[in-house]
Amino acid sequence: MLAETKGTLVRWAILSCLITGWLLPQGAIASGEEAASGQVTFYVSAQGNDEWSGLSPSPDAKNRTGPWRTLAQLRQALNQVAEKGTVVRVKVIFEPGRLELSEPVTLRDLPKSIASLEFEAKTPGAVVWSGGRLVTNWKRAIEVANVSPLLPQEAREHVFIADLKELGVSDYGSAGGGGLELCYQNRRMTLARWPNQGFTKIVDVLGEQPIDVRGKKGDKVGKFIYEGNRPSRWVKEKDPWVHGYWFWDWSDQRHPVALIDPDRSLIAVKPPYHYYGYRKGQWWYAFNLLSELDTPGEYYLDRVTGQLYFWPPDSPTDPARLEDGQPTVSVSSGIMQLVSVRNVTLRGLRLAHCRGTALVCENCENCTVENCEFLLTGGWAVQIRGGRQCVVRQSHLHELGEGGVSATGGDRATLSPAGHIVEDNEIHDYGQIHPMYRAGVSIGGVGQHVLHNHIHHAPHQAVGFSGNNHTISWNEIDHVCLESNDAGAIYAGRDWTMRGTVISWNYFHHISGFQNRGCMGVYLDDMFCGTQITNNIFYQVTRAAFIGGGRDNLVENNIFIDCRPAVHVDARALGWASYHVPTTMTERLKAMPYKSELWRKAYPTLVNILEDEPAAPKGNIIRKNLCFGGTWENIENRARSYLVMENNVILPLEATARFFVNPETEDWRLKPDAPLQSTLPGFEAIPFEKIGPRPANRALLSWRRAISARLASYEEKKKDTGPERWESAIKKFEEADKLHPPPDGAILFVGSSSIVRWDVSRWFPHWITINRGFGGSQIHEVTHYAKRIIAPYHPQLIVFYAGDNDIGAGASPEIVCRRFADFLQVIRSEGVTAPVIFIGIKPSLARWHLIDKIRAANHLIEEYCRAHPESKVHFLDVEKPMLGPDGHPQPDLFVNDGLHLSDKGYQLWSELLKPVVEQLLGDNLPKKSG
Numbered sequence: 001m002l003a004e005t006k007g008t009l010v011r012w013a014i015l016s017c018l019i020t021g022w023l024l025p026q027g028a029i030a031s032g033e034e035a036a037s038g039q040v041t042f043y044v045s046a047q048g049n050d051e052w053s054g055l056s057p058s059p060d061a062k063n064r065t066g067p068w069r070t071l072a073q074l075r076q077a078l079n080q081v082a083e084k085g086t087v088v089r090v091k092v093i094f095e096p097g098r099l100e101l102s103e104p105v106t107l108r109d110l111p112k113s114i115a116s117l118e119f120e121a122k123t124p125g126a127v128v129w130s131g132g133r134l135v136t137n138w139k140r141a142i143e144v145a146n147v148s149p150l151l152p153q154e155a156r157e158h159v160f161i162a163d164l165k166e167l168g169v170s171d172y173g174s175a176g177g178g179g180l181e182l183c184y185q186n187r188r189m190t191l192a193r194w195p196n197q198g199f200t201k202i203v204d205v206l207g208e209q210p211i212d213v214r215g216k217k218g219d220k221v222g223k224f225i226y227e228g229n230r231p232s233r234w235v236k237e238k239d240p241w242v243h244g245y246w247f248w249d250w251s252d253q254r255h256p257v258a259l260i261d262p263d264r265s266l267i268a269v270k271p272p273y274h275y276y277g278y279r280k281g282q283w284w285y286a287f288n289l290l291s292e293l294d295t296p297g298e299y300y301l302d303r304v305t306g307q308l309y310f311w312p313p314d315s316p317t318d319p320a321r322l323e324d325g326q327p328t329v330s331v332s333s334g335i336m337q338l339v340s341v342r343n344v345t346l347r348g349l350r351l352a353h354c355r356g357t358a359l360v361c362e363n364c365e366n367c368t369v370e371n372c373e374f375l376l377t378g379g380w381a382v383q384i385r386g387g388r389q390c391v392v393r394q395s396h397l398h399e400l401g402e403g404g405v406s407a408t409g410g411d412r413a414t415l416s417p418a419g420h421i422v423e424d425n426e427i428h429d430y431g432q433i434h435p436m437y438r439a440g441v442s443i444g445g446v447g448q449h450v451l452h453n454h455i456h457h458a459p460h461q462a463v464g465f466s467g468n469n470h471t472i473s474w475n476e477i478d479h480v481c482l483e484s485n486d487a488g489a490i491y492a493g494r495d496w497t498m499r500g501t502v503i504s505w506n507y508f509h510h511i512s513g514f515q516n517r518g519c520m521g522v523y524l525d526d527m528f529c530g531t532q533i534t535n536n537i538f539y540q541v542t543r544a545a546f547i548g549g550g551r552d553n554l555v556e557n558n559i560f561i562d563c564r565p566a567v568h569v570d571a572r573a574l575g576w577a578s579y580h581v582p583t584t585m586t587e588r589l590k591a592m593p594y595k596s597e598l599w600r601k602a603y604p605t606l607v608n609i610l611e612d613e614p615a616a617p618k619g620n621i622i623r624k625n626l627c628f629g630g631t632w633e634n635i636e637n638r639a640r641s642y643l644v645m646e647n648n649v650i651l652p653l654e655a656t657a658r659f660f661v662n663p664e665t666e667d668w669r670l671k672p673d674a675p676l677q678s679t680l681p682g683f684e685a686i687p688f689e690k691i692g693p694r695p696a697n698r699a700l701l702s703w704r705r706a707i708s709a710r711l712a713s714y715e716e717k718k719k720d721t722g723p724e725r726w727e728s729a730i731k732k733f734e735e736a737d738k739l740h741p742p743p744d745g746a747i748l749f750v751g752s753s754s755i756v757r758w759d760v761s762r763w764f765p766h767w768i769t770i771n772r773g774f775g776g777s778q779i780h781e782v783t784h785y786a787k788r789i790i791a792p793y794h795p796q797l798i799v800f801y802a803g804d805n806d807i808g809a810g811a812s813p814e815i816v817c818r819r820f821a822d823f824l825q826v827i828r829s830e831g832v833t834a835p836v837i838f839i840g841i842k843p844s845l846a847r848w849h850l851i852d853k854i855r856a857a858n859h860l861i862e863e864y865c866r867a868h869p870e871s872k873v874h875f876l877d878v879e880k881p882m883l884g885p886d887g888h889p890q891p892d893l894f895v896n897d898g899l900h901l902s903d904k905g906y907q908l909w910s911e912l913l914k915p916v917v918e919q920l921l922g923d924n925l926p927k928k929s930g
Contacts, residue, residue, distance in 0.1 A: 417447020488523025
């Protein structure tokens, strides 16, 4: 189990495994009975032993049976299973725990008799495969001798220092990316930088090698003038770096600094210089600067001494509290590599803390990732290279250094599809180290499918594609391209031959580029051809459907709402981009068998392209679209004569009220009486409620929209001002107590807003009760005020509900459990001996995407309650009664926000709680007289 008590952390390590050879085992399996049954199940647990068989979840040291502790024996065990000659399915089940790797687990060339191999968490979300090392040897900077003078004086009382060499960590990699990083509270911390957020601008360049690109002037040499005198503080830094968008808003690079000259306000970077050069007004920031460690959440690693400096975001006062946040440094390059294997499944696991890509599937077939979480990687979450029919589904991918899922495969020459699928995933906050061209989903080759995902909050693309015959459908895409301009939420470019992709039934919204300077919804860049953009909804997207000089593209049956403009077509190959036609475009054309019979049938207009004005944007069709408000079109005059543009209807923005259920809340379902066919006959209705990850219960839709709206202020959500934010609420309790002192020995309800909104005097009219719930509090905040809102009442029993907001704010299940254990310790130290009922964290509509973490936290707390009967703490499970027959939360148990309980919800909770309280207190139940 993962439950943590004070001063201890139950964690265990998987040895890095290279499962490539199949040596004869030495007694790994006692008999062939399991293999003969067609399935063999192995178990791995923190309480296991690699000397045991692995065939039983329960230890029996006498008979040497029980779970393994690591995967070290898997190679031999699989080999012995295969030796039996029977085709078997193998499953490896993991008990809750944290598994640390120093290198990726590599699995290649499984024996043919292994029909399938599954790695599965017994409790989804409660097993972490970590490529990191937990840091435990912290000291406060003010207690450490010989602290570097570069550390700002005002930061020293907040900063902690750890010696990584003491922990055996000595390979730190580069500060520029792909090296060691620090993670805390399941978030990537910030390598100390200036400015703390955003960018500063280049004042000027020197012009040593002047360049002029269509009127934009710059310098090929990496030297630039900065504003102010801040960089003068960095002269003595050991390894300063800068990161910038040096010439274009869509091309960045990280540079080590060669020279800082305060007298000339000059910074020179080390070669290789940026490909496009440097120009005045472009944006940059500096990082890896100990002298700039001046704000919570920043860290710095001295790669010479191995000293790690860290200012934690929650400002703990001692190392024990710091360790609550599980500070982890990334060590392994990845988590797992699958090479030339088939039918391997990962289910219910969390993969985190690696320097590169977490999971690589190379030339694999029918491999599946299901219901997993990928976070805190230095590279991609998943890369699928070649192979066939690999799937990533129903998973949560976030806090990624590069992109979400990259999937390539198939044969372009024969148009043979790979058939990889990326579906029903939540993908966000990626591109945190390398932001450009690291999409939420990137596909290439032939025949990949990107379906029903929600992709949002990222610096650049949601989906990038190349190749042929892909399907990108039913996705919700929003708040992307946040750090770039001249970029597309869905992007492809510069090829006549990459045809046949269908982009349909998607919902794009709130996409406007860096500083709202504009980007594209679907961006067919530089003469890209043969793509269908159909049946989509675009809301507040600049340049929603963009055809950049290409041919044979179709924009049909879309709804554009407040887009500026809805459609764009230009003829760039007849102008400034004409040089690409006889060079790049023709070279890529001739690299493909475009005149073969197969290609003639697939793409008939491609065959004679070189004889048919190849630079002209021919064959584009824009028809049967609805546009509400905004700007309808921006068509270059040279392109207009080639364009078929027909049967489109443009309406004022106010007309949305006649067509859609609720434009104010962005509910774009069509009203039953919407005048659709009378306005545009033949327009096919777009089932808005089917877009995005597929919930089994369609009533979840409005709550998912509410989640998306709240994520629009994502950066604000990340700010944690600490328990002191509730001081005014606590003082109100104290003032009320002075006016009307509450009785001793009552039943005390305490916790977050679900307690606040619980009218306990109504639901328990005969009990003596006190309600001291406050705001959207988290467990540690209730603990902070326990001395003031629990101890003074001398309660007979405490009903506790919190943890919901902890999970919502990013706390891990382990941290939630630790916080509750701390709460118990604090109230007991204050002399409160009353039993405590912990109401399990509820399965809500608004936080259904976090259900695996919620279940893991509940499991840990329930186990903690069982393991500590002396604490008089009891776990009340509310999940099962709150779920409907479809396994999802019952919508009528919630109010409109999908988070808080309705009257019916509180009725259910009250009915569940009452018998437990009566059983615990019996004759001591405090009742009102009369």
